Amino acid sequence: MSDPTWADEALPSAEIRALLACARAVLDPGRLPELQAALTGCTSTDRLCEAAIEHGMLGHLHSVVAAAGGALADPAPVARLAELQRLAAQRSLRQTARLLRLLGQLSAAGVQAMPYKGPAWAERFYGDVTLRSWADLDVLVPYERLQHARGVLLADGFVDGSPFNARLSGRRHRGWGEVAFSAIDQGIHVELHWEVTVGFSARSLRPESLFARAGHLSLLGQEVPTPSGTDCLLMTCLNGARDRWNDIEEMLGLAVQIRSTPETSWHETLDTARRAGCLRRTTISVAHVCRVLDLSVPQAVAGAIAHDAVARALFRSLKPEGLGPAPSTSHRRQLRTIFWRSATEDSVVAGLGQGAVRLFRPSPEDWAWIALPRHAEWLYYVFRPARLAVKWAKRL
DSSP: OOOGGGSGGGSSOHHHHHHHHHHHHHHOGGGHHHHHHHHHTOOOHHHHHHHHHHTTOHHHHHHHHHHHGGGSSOOHHHHHHHHHHHHHHHHHHHHHHHHHHHHHHHHHTTOOOEEESHHHHHHHHHSOGGGOOOSSEEEEOOGGGHHHHHHHHHHTTOEESSTTHHHHHTOOSSSOOEEEEEEGGGTEEEEEESOBOSTTOSOOBOHHHHHHTOEEEEETTEEEEEOOHHHHHHHHHHHHHHTTSOOHHHHHHHHHHHHHSOGGGHHHHHHHHHHTTOHHHHHHHHHHHHHHTTOOOOHHHHHHHHTOHHHHHHHHHOOGGGGSOOOSSOHHHHHHHHHHHHHTSSSHHHHHHHHHHHHHSOOHHHHHHOOOOGGGTTHHHHHHHHHHHHHHHHHO
């Protein structure tokens, strides 16, 4: 499933080429010479480091470059990467310890909780919590225990990340599926999730089923629940598909899972994805990551895409420029992402349903725009399409 538009020459910058070469070298150390060659094209150590931070590849780039040692023609990146990675590793360890404390508090309060993304993915995929970066700590909880979990966070010094958290958490289905909290004095941000999905999809992976199939992971020596192998792969696909795979470390994390999944297990994995309503997103994600990082596409995945014309078109729509920084006026990219989230649903009906929810269902922007009394809240559904039309007319 090769695509000439994904040749390295089509990538948006020398720094992106180097980071992709780094990801390939992580998967196959024999490809280190490709990284060495790519680094010679990077004219600025600062730009390389900025790109590595943006794409979550700082830890991996430092690790691979440091291991190469004297093989690199230019030692300048080594010292700068080491300095930045030392700071990032300290942050990762502090936040992982804070996560474990929070999980203990939730458990003591009788709330079942499972960490995902963040340090849990770093440990699971790479065996080292310092090899992955994150903006916030993500925790899955059953919807029935959401308000209890929120109380635990508020009692521990966190504050609601949005003044509308109570309204958001009242939307069990076809909502945001998450509420955010912050402890500004600690520099910690936490998101509580009660579903894993893309946009306003009617289908999602919910903690109840994820907990039923979960295993355990040792995180800094402490056992925490972790999704099954299949669930983890699907969650990674959904997370990356949400933003059209614009992050290199996310692709590397999925690639690690693809390599460890036996060919004989793919039919079962795709069956699970079909039942969860995320088959198209899974097949596109796996095929795309295999294309970018030079892995063989599993036969079951290739067969599923061959029988899905929409999936093939969406697969071809993922272009190298999507890995570049968003322009200062990225409104067209935002529209493409919104369309993508509906188009990657498994059926036209599901895609139209997600579009309709996005068009009519009130959001925090609507609530902040005008405060309506409870008896008049139905007017939000009337005002929202008009407000969106004005908003996008101004942007475009």
